[in-house]
Structures are given as structure tokens and as C-alpha cells.
Amino acid sequence: MKPLRPFRRTLCAPLAAALLGASALLWGRQAAAEESAAEQLFREGRALLVEQRFAEACPKLEESQRLEPSLGTKLNLAFCHERLGQVATAWVGFQEALITARTAGDAAREAFAKARIDALAPRVPWLRVRASAGDAGADQVTILLDGAALDPVAWDKELPVDPGEHVVAAAHQGDVFWETTVALKESERVDVAVPAAASAEAAPAPVPAAASRPARRPAARSPAARLPRARLLPEAPRDGARDERSVRAASPGVSDRLVFEVGGFLGHLWLDADKTDVCVNGDGECDFSLSTGSFLAGATGFIGYTAMERLDLGIRAQIGLHSSAGLLIALGPSVSYPLGDRYRVGGTLLFGTATQSGPVFTDGYVWNGYDYDYRSDTVTTSVPLGFSLGLGVEIGMKLTDSPSGALFLQTTPLLLVGADGVAASLPFGVAYRWN
Known part of the structure; x- marks a missing residue:
């Protein structure tokens, strides 16, 4: 039999490794x-x-x-x-x-x-369960709160409970000898006195902590969602002002899903627009165009509604002034979506216009009553892009976060195309979005 031992060891080692590998694979899956x-x-x-x-x-x-x-x-x-x-x-x-x-x-x-x-x-209700002195000790009496045993350490201490009905019961050696239901509303404090087992029939009713705030029965809530009883929370301080303060529960509505954004930007604007006008040097018509790039500064905003998970639908607007003595206005329906926890992208269908002013060289032939004279001149004029359609893009990176929203570094480039020309801008700036 001795010659078989090395063989057994040789066979067992791969087997053990395979079993360990399979266990690790199953655990990982x-x-x-x-x-x-x-x-x-x-x-x-x-x-x-x-x-x-x-x-x-x-x-x-x-x-x-x-x-x-x-x-x-x-x-x-x-x-x-x-x-x-x-x-x-x-x-x-x-x-x-x-x-x-x-x-x-x-x-x-x-x-x-x-x-x-x-x-x-200020809205949390507090319940204090007082036990008779003779029953202090879990071996004599068990106090139940909503069906769960209450640790004796928590007796005679204020416990936070959800608004609604709560059942307080007392059992001796497994038999419930006393039970009562108490209803609490927001901000209310109620004391419940649990009688001794021998005096269960003469048990007093629960007494509110503040006489001026009698307990009223609110609508029942789901028992499955009650506050877990396994953890003992510290006793709340007695604050008379808080006892008298009533705060109404906020009802969720449309305002909870609104999104606002305000920001500013600096950038560059390119505008190429054509204009047909009467020449200042005669009655003839002159066609001319003004094409230039200029420095742009302005503001952007978004107001929207969280229609589904992480997707915001709304309206985005941009307005800016540029160094060519003109302005840019664009707005339209927009969609915005976060990529992870840091980045945000979006798109906008834009309606808008742009204008600019500058010197334009005009020339042409003008009828003088007898013949056509050639004339030329340089004038300063304002060239509007006219009503235009276009697209905009939103690309943002979160800089800081806060309870109310987040600050983004973002760019919102756009392109507008009209009957009289095109305009494009590349702005960079910061924006704060309130969620």
C-alpha cells in the first residue's frame, strides 16, 4: 500500500484546488x-x-x-x-x-x-410607555409596542413613532392581560400608563402629554412600514415650545419635480448674414453681406420637469451681446440627461435670431434722369439674421454638489440657420441647477 500514497497525494491536491476554485466561482456568481x-x-x-x-x-x-x-x-x-x-x-x-x-x-x-x-x-411624534413600579422587570411583565417586545431599558422613555395608530399591550408569562390603541399625530407627545397585572381591569386610559392637544385618530397607515423597534433611541428632551408646535405634512406635487438652471457664459460668435437694401447714395438696390466673428457674453437658463428617472424635459434659453454691436437670442424645447454622477448632456431645438452692425462697401449704377452713373460708398448698417431654426447642445461637468442642487462647468454651443444667413456660437461658462 505504501507506493499508493504519493499517487493519492498527487490526485488529492488537484481535486482540492478544483473544489476550492468551483466554490469561489459559485460564490462570485x-x-x-x-x-x-x-x-x-x-x-x-x-x-x-x-x-x-x-x-x-x-x-x-x-x-x-x-x-x-x-x-x-x-x-x-x-x-x-x-x-x-x-x-x-x-x-x-x-x-x-x-x-x-x-x-x-x-x-x-x-x-x-x-x-x-x-x-x-419638529414633526416627529413621541410616545412614552410608563410601567407600574411593581412590574419593572422583563421576568414579570413584557410590554409590547406594535407587536414587538419593548426592551425594559426603553420603559418610561420617549420613543419616536410614526403618525397613526399604535398598539401598546402588556403580557404576563406569555398571556396578554392589557391592551390599548393610541393614535398620534405629528409633533404630539403621548404618555401611556401600563397597569400592573393584578389591576388590569382598572387600567387608566392613555393621557396626552399636553392637555391642550387631545389625541385624534388620523388615517391608518401601513403596519409594514412602521419604525423598527430593534434599536433603542435616546429619550427626547422635553421642550414645551415643541409640544405646542404643529407642522403639517408636505404633500408631494408638481413642484417637487421642477428643475431650474441659471448660468452665465463667455465665448465666440460667428455670423454670416446677407441684406438687400436701398443704397444711401441713390435709389438703386444694393446687395451686401456682413461676415465676422466677435466676442460673446451672456446668460443661459433652463426650466424643466423630471418626466422620468433622471430625464429632464423643459425649455432652454440663451441671450447674449457681442462685440459687433449686436445680440443673439435663442430658445426652444430641451432635453437633459446625466451621465453618471458627474456629467450631464442634452439637446435643444432652437428658434431665434441674431444681429450685428458694421461697415459695408456698396456700389452700383444709379439712374440720374438721363443716364446711369456708377457710385460707391462705405456705410455702417445693421444686418439681421431674421427668424431662424437650429440646434443646440449641452455638455456639463459637475464642480460641486449641495443639498439643493449642483454647480456645473458647461458649454452650450448652437447653430442657427435662417433665410438671410447662419450664426454659430461656442460659449463656456458655469451654471447652477436646482433639483
Whole structure:
């Protein structure tokens, strides 16, 4: 048998390597599939967000975050919960995103999360569950909040909850002996006193923290979207001013999908226009053209509507003055689309015109009553391009990002063609886009 041992070793080594390789390949395929599924869910969730179908978007973003946690998904998920009116869940989500962004050194997203936290804080309802002194301890009584056991450490502490109905129950040795439903609205604070097991029949009803703000039952919300109970959040400070402050939930509308852009540019304009006019030196008609390039300075703007995922439809306008004593005006329907997180491209169908002034040499024969005389002269005239059609292009690169929008370095070249000539411009400038 001894001569077989080297053979066995020779055979086992490739077998082990093949098994390890197959396992690594299967693991890699599974990880790639999960990553692909997470990315697909994120894109579907984002598209539903843009379409304001928040109830459908949140579950997809939640599953994407579970498969592949990321800061961007966390922020979108918190925003989705905010739009659903789940202000406490959104508030917690933005706090987690703030910590993640701060750790990653992402100042723009940190500022965005901080702004949403500050905006949501006055709207969060708070619930305090008070247990009887004799029942302090999980071995005697278990307190349930929306069906989940509440850690004894959280007893008698204010907990952020979403607006709507919440069920508070108490169980002893697995048997529920007391239960009540309490409804909270935004900014409200409510205390619930849980009776001892022996005095369950004489249990007092929940008492609002502020007597001037009686609890009223709002519309029910989806139980599946309630705030997770696994994490214990710090007790909220008692602020009398906040107790009396009521903030209405913002309803998503058309304004949430509007996009604005304002920018300035410097560049060059080429204009070649023809003009037929009466000569200043007689009654004859003179044909002449003015073709020149000149320095151009002006402003550009865009107002649009996010029609679908990452696609903006709207109107772009450009207006500029140039050194040939004229102007350029162009506007028309435009489409704009981001390439990744940094670049943006777009196109515009333009309607507009351009003018310029300059010296023109004119000559021709003029009838003097008896014969034709040849005359020539140099005049200064204004040459309009007339009504023109053309195309424009938008190419932008993001310089900085902020909670409200982004600053772009961009160029918006255009070409106009009219019956009297053509005009082209190549501008470079910066523009800020509010999203």
C-alpha cells in the first residue's frame, strides 16, 4: 500500500484546488447576482420615487439596502419614508445616513441629511410607555409596542413613532392581560400608563402629554412600514415650545419635480448674414453681406420637469451681446440627461435670431434722369439674421454638489440657420441647477 500514497497525494491536491476554485466561482456568481439585483431594485425604486409612487418605491429600496447597503440607497429610502408621512422612520434614517456620510467624509450628503433632520425634528411624534413600579422587570411583565417586545431599558422613555395608530399591550408569562390603541399625530407627545397585572381591569386610559392637544385618530397607515423597534433611541428632551408646535405634512406635487438652471457664459460668435437694401447714395438696390466673428457674453437658463428617472424635459434659453454691436437670442424645447454622477448632456431645438452692425462697401449704377452713373460708398448698417431654426447642445461637468442642487462647468454651443444667413456660437461658462 505504501507506493499508493504519493499517487493519492498527487490526485488529492488537484481535486482540492478544483473544489476550492468551483466554490469561489459559485460564490462570485452569487455575489454578482446579489449586486445586480440590488442595483436593479435601486433603479426601480428611484423610478417609482420620481413618479411619486412612494408606497411601491419604499419596499424596493429597503430590499436593495438589505442586499447591498450604501449611503445613496439609505438617503433615498429615508426620503421615501418622509414622503409617505412616516416622519419618525425618515428621521431615524437620515440620522443613520448622517453618521455614514460623516465617516466617509462626504460633506455634501452630510449637509443634506442634516438639513432633512432639522426639518423633520419638529414633526416627529413621541410616545412614552410608563410601567407600574411593581412590574419593572422583563421576568414579570413584557410590554409590547406594535407587536414587538419593548426592551425594559426603553420603559418610561420617549420613543419616536410614526403618525397613526399604535398598539401598546402588556403580557404576563406569555398571556396578554392589557391592551390599548393610541393614535398620534405629528409633533404630539403621548404618555401611556401600563397597569400592573393584578389591576388590569382598572387600567387608566392613555393621557396626552399636553392637555391642550387631545389625541385624534388620523388615517391608518401601513403596519409594514412602521419604525423598527430593534434599536433603542435616546429619550427626547422635553421642550414645551415643541409640544405646542404643529407642522403639517408636505404633500408631494408638481413642484417637487421642477428643475431650474441659471448660468452665465463667455465665448465666440460667428455670423454670416446677407441684406438687400436701398443704397444711401441713390435709389438703386444694393446687395451686401456682413461676415465676422466677435466676442460673446451672456446668460443661459433652463426650466424643466423630471418626466422620468433622471430625464429632464423643459425649455432652454440663451441671450447674449457681442462685440459687433449686436445680440443673439435663442430658445426652444430641451432635453437633459446625466451621465453618471458627474456629467450631464442634452439637446435643444432652437428658434431665434441674431444681429450685428458694421461697415459695408456698396456700389452700383444709379439712374440720374438721363443716364446711369456708377457710385460707391462705405456705410455702417445693421444686418439681421431674421427668424431662424437650429440646434443646440449641452455638455456639463459637475464642480460641486449641495443639498439643493449642483454647480456645473458647461458649454452650450448652437447653430442657427435662417433665410438671410447662419450664426454659430461656442460659449463656456458655469451654471447652477436646482433639483
